[in-house]
Amino acid sequence: MITRMSNLFLRTLREDPADAEVPSHQLLVRAGYVRRAAPGIYSWLPLGYRVLRNVERIVREEMDGIGAQEVHFPALLPREPYEASGRWTEYGDNLFRLKDRKGGDYLLGPTHEEMFTLLVKDICSSYKSLPLALYQIQTKYRDEARPRAGILRGREFVMKDSYSFDIDDAGLEASYQRHREAYIRIFDRLGLRYVIVAATSGAMGGSASEEFLADSEVGEDTYVRSPGGYAANVEAVTTPVPDSIPFDDELPAQIRDTPDTPTIESLVALSNTSFPRADRSWTAADTLKNLIVTLRMPDGTREALAIGLPGDREVDMKRLEAQMAPAEIEPFTEEDFRRHPTLVKGYIGPGVLGTAKSSGIRYLLDPRIVPGTRWITGADAHGKHVFDLTAGRDFTGEGVVEAAEILAGDPAPDGSGPLSLARGIEMGHIFQLGRKYADALGLQVLDQNGKLVTVTMGSYGVGVSRAVAAVAENSHDDKGLIWPRELAPADVHLVMAGKWPEVVAAAEEIAGELDAAGISVLLDDRKVSPGVKFADAELLGVPTILVVGRGVGDGTVEIKDRRSGQGTEVAVGEVVDRLKAIVAS
Structure with a gap:
């Protein structure tokens, strides 16, 4: 596929937008990937939408690879299932609520545990239908009090949510591990620097819970690590409790x-x-x-x-x-x-x-x-x-609360050494929900003995649109974005550096050969200066830049690696084979 920038719906900016707080927000807007429609709500432009779809493709491939089946639920949902689970109330102000013309209560879905549970209840009646894993990639809605950082924390966002259904806890553990391994493959393919940490379950409920956090100073989550391998979101860290001290001989207050x-x-x-x-x-x-x-x-x-x-x-x-x-x-x-x-x-x-x-x-x-x-x-x-x-003599509390800040150097709860702190962006969260939603909504099947048993569930989320921003945070420099190859909106950004007929002809011929070889090309054929084209090529972040300029008179073009900035002169007759090797690597 050849995308001509002369026809592309694109406008790049030289200055950061006034409301942009973090590099990903600044660069995605400047590069023409997204545009703000309202606070926390963004439109995706053609190149940005390609990147988003590439993330979706990776997620789909890995979900399909573990046998999960894709479905699609409505975003507009009835109140009753969420009232049955308690989340109509628990979500509080974060839930977008609305009424239809007859006064019926609805919501815009923040997650879909209830709907998946009811669908499986409607279709599955026997253990023979289990284990089962279903997923969807869909727009979600949360009425964030303080949307910030562009698409990192929005009120509308794209998310993959999947759910596993098993007859017992051993089955849930196996489903959980399959999803965990799939998530590792997803985030490896996205090129993210990330860490897996123990986490709390929050309003989702359930027991075991882990987060996948992309390393980033602008991340909203703080996590801890120890030299011995302990890793947890600070929300999940437990304080080592000191031994009680005899107080018979203590001084009076x-x-x-x-x-x-x-x-x-x-x-x-x-x-x-x-x-x-x-x-x-x-x-x-x-x-x-x-x-x-x-x-x-x-x-x-x-x-x-x-x-x-x-x-x-x-x-x-x-x-x-x-x-x-x-x-x-x-x-x-x-x-x-x-x-x-x-x-x-x-x-x-x-x-x-x-x-x-x-x-x-x-x-x-x-x-x-x-x-x-x-x-x-x-x-x-x-x-x-x-x-x-x-304490214990002069006063007592009515319970214990883990509310104190965690400080660098605090001991790890498992004794694996002193803790260090870092920040990250939550990219994925996996939960062993257990039977919370199945109990609330009556999801039962007949087991091998013909007895009704409650199904046990897992819930697994990936922030698809957030992944675009997280990769941008992880992978940029002072000139612009640097996309990993699997996410980039094109394989090669071909810069036509000059208006001379031989340059135009060579660029068109090379673009055609690359297209025939299955390599997608972003062809900058605009009638603007080479300086503008080079600046936009670095801003847009396609990993390989091909410059076709005056060198064609000597039979050469330049292949430039966006990440390293290193350029290599290549003979025109060899450039397609060289690029095929680079793209395949």
């Missing part, structure tokens, strides 16, 4: 005057000046910080929540939100403080926290706050803190 110390930093400074320790200096790790937040439930109700954690840690809101799902986390406002007069801002202590205490606020503790640990914390009065407050 003492309330001390600590004027003007509403922050951890000021409290530590005053403590070391006015109440020095004999063995060492006080640090932030000796203090107990009590943070109040508001949980907003999907049905709109709100609940205050108190979190106690060591003062050298901040609360990681994403970790907390994962623990509290499906609730969303909101700040505790001045108005909230007025409704809870026993809370003294800057000096909150365990004395008023707990559903049975004066505040009535549920109180959860960091796993490090074990019986026998001693703390400096608020005394619930302005300018006063309590010292040597001992």
Whole structure:
């Protein structure tokens, strides 16, 4: 196929769009691959749509390769199945909801677990129909509060979602592993630098869960790794719990005057000046910080929540939100403080926290706050803190919460060494759903003994449109995009560098020979300067650039590798064979 740029629906830009925050967004818009239609909603232009379809092709080939069968569901879905599973409420404001002219409730599908479950329930009645794997590649919708980074976090996006159906847990494990291996092949073919990490299940439900994260500084997900091979999204990291400490001989708690110390930093400074320790200096790790937040439930109700954690840690809101799902986390406002007069801002202590205490606020503790640990914390009065407050003796929580930030150097939960932190873009997520949706929607089949059993399910997603942006983030330079060959909108970008008849004739002849050899060509035959053509060739990112210019008079053309920038002169008579070898490599 020859695509002539003189006829191509394309406009490239020299400047970054004003609303573009990250390189992939900047370059995909500048190169004319996508255009913004509304916040979080993008149109795909011809070259961009080719790249998107190439991602879809790779995904289809690998899904078909493990025996999954492709189906296609509507995007407009009825309320009832999602109400039966609980997700009509659990998704909260992230769900696009609408009514038809008769007042019936519908939604734009964020994922399709319920619809797949009902379809299989309608068709399959025996274990003989299992195992079964179905998938679709389709547009999804989520009403993101803050769409950002172009197609990395949009309100409309293309996703592959597949589902496995098995008679028992052993079958689910086998289906899960088949999908996992297929995902490794998919992301290898996409040319991504990625890591597989343990993850939480969130609103999807289920048990075992892993994410495939593309390495990227602009990624929204933070993950950890250890030298011994542990890897997890920070939301899934568990804190090693220290042993309890006997507190029979501990000092009694003492309330001390600590004027003007509403922050951890000021409290530590005053403590070391006015109440020095004999063995060492006080640090932030000796203090107990009590943070109040508001949980907003999907049905709109709100609940205050108190979190106690060591003062050298901040609360990681994403970790907390994962623990509290499906609730969303909101700040505790001045108005909230007025409704809870026993809370003294800057000096909150365990004395008023707990559903049975004066505040009535549920109180959860960091796993490090074990019986026998001693703390400096608020005394619930302005300018006063309590010292040597001992967990298990002087206060207790009403549960444990993994909400503290993970810091570089923290020990891995499995003992495999210190953790390091990195950021990534979630490209794929695989879940062992178990029987959550089958139970909710009554998916049962007859087993070998003629008894009804509930089917167990797996769910497996790939962000297809997000993959385009993730590859762009992984593979670009200061000149433009650099597509992996399997994704590129063409095999060769042929630059006609000059208007001389011999250049035009040679370029046309070579393009025709390449087309006949099954090599797709993006032919820049526009009546613009060579400088503009070269700049666009580097911006568009086709991996191999062929320059046909004055050298044809000497019987040579130049093959340029987009990634390395290295150019090689080749005889005109050899160029097609040389390019066939490059494209096939």
